[in-house]
Amino acid sequence: MLVKKRELPILLVNLAYILSFGLVSVWRLNYEFMIYVGVVVLFLCLIAATQRRVGFSRTVLWGLTAWGFMHLAGGTVYVGGARLYELILFPLLPAQGILRYDQFVHAFGFGAATLVAYHLLRPRLRERPVGWGTLSVLIVLMGMGLGALNEVIEFGVVLVAPEAGVGGYLNTALDLVFNMLGAVMAVCWINVQRRRQKSDLPAV
Numbered sequence: 256m257l258v259k260k261r262e263l264p265i266l267l268v269n270l271a272y273i274l275s276f277g278l279v280s281v282w283r284l285n286y287e288f289m290i291y292v293g294v295v296v297l298f299l300c301l302i303a304a305t306q307r308r309v310g311f312s313r314t315v316l317w318g319l320t321a322w323g324f325m326h327l328a329g330g331t332v333y334v335g336g337a338r339l340y341e342l343i344l345f346p347l348l349p350a351q352g353i354l355r356y357d358q359f360v361h362a363f364g365f366g367a368a369t370l371v372a373y374h375l376l377r378p379r380l381r382e383r384p385v386g387w388g389t390l391s392v393l394i395v396l397m398g399m400g401l402g403a404l405n406e407v408i409e410f411g412v413v414l415v416a417p418e419a420g421v422g423g424y425l426n427t428a429l430d431l432v433f434n435m436l437g438a439v440m441a442v443c444w445i446n447v448q449r450r451r452q453k454s455d456l457p458a459v
Contacts, residue, residue: 262306265316269299269323276327288330294408295323315374318367325360357426358433361402366437366444369398373445391446395438402434 273295280288302311302319329340340357347354373394406427 262313262316265313265320266303269320272324272327273299276331279331283331285331288327291327291330295327299323309375311371311374315367315370318363318370322360322364322367326364329356329360353429358429361430361433362437362440364437365398365402365405365434366441368401369394369438369441370445372397372401373441387446387449391442394442394445395435398438398441399431399435402431402438405434406430 273292276288277292279285280292298319302316330338332339334342340355340360342356343354344356344359345354376394376397409427409430
């Protein structure tokens with residue numbers, strides 16, 4: 256069995272929202288989010304196949320689950336005739352469209368991705384300890400790198416489905432900024448856990 260019994264609810268939640276949003280995307284002929292559903296399925300399979308060896312914590316797994324759900328909901332749920340991704344959560348800088356649901360998902364999602372990066376890096380740190388300041392910078396850069404990879408994927412989606420509502424240069428720049436904020440918040444959270452556990456290498 257690829258997943259443990261305590262991880263089964265996480266798998267079932269993932270399968271439920273992927274199937275639901277996948278059917279909605281097919282019904283609406285939403286090619287952009289058909290591709291994104293495929294990407295989420297790909298990463299779900301990758302995590303399920305490697306979970307026995309890697310052993311991601313439930314905190315990380317639930318974080319990734321919430322990210323996947325929020326991402327697919329953003330493109331398939333409509334509020335007042337507009338996609339959820341366009342919804343302004345808080346008019347911080349209305350002229351620039353800040354703070355939108357899209358930006359919140361980027362910050363949350365790449366915060367979760369940063370925890371994944373740290374989890375994968377953590378075993379190596381036992382062999383070669385690194386100062387926490389240096390490590391913090393490296394982890395943030397890893398999270399930002401994953402965020403940049405996401406923008407490359409979005410560019411590919413635009414090439415395949417030109418009608419995709421990904422947005423232009425300003426949208427991409429804001430995405431990268433909120434990816435960075437998410438990575439920084441993840442490192443702050445790791446540091447809080449480290450201090451609570453009085454350990455240089457906390458579990459996440």
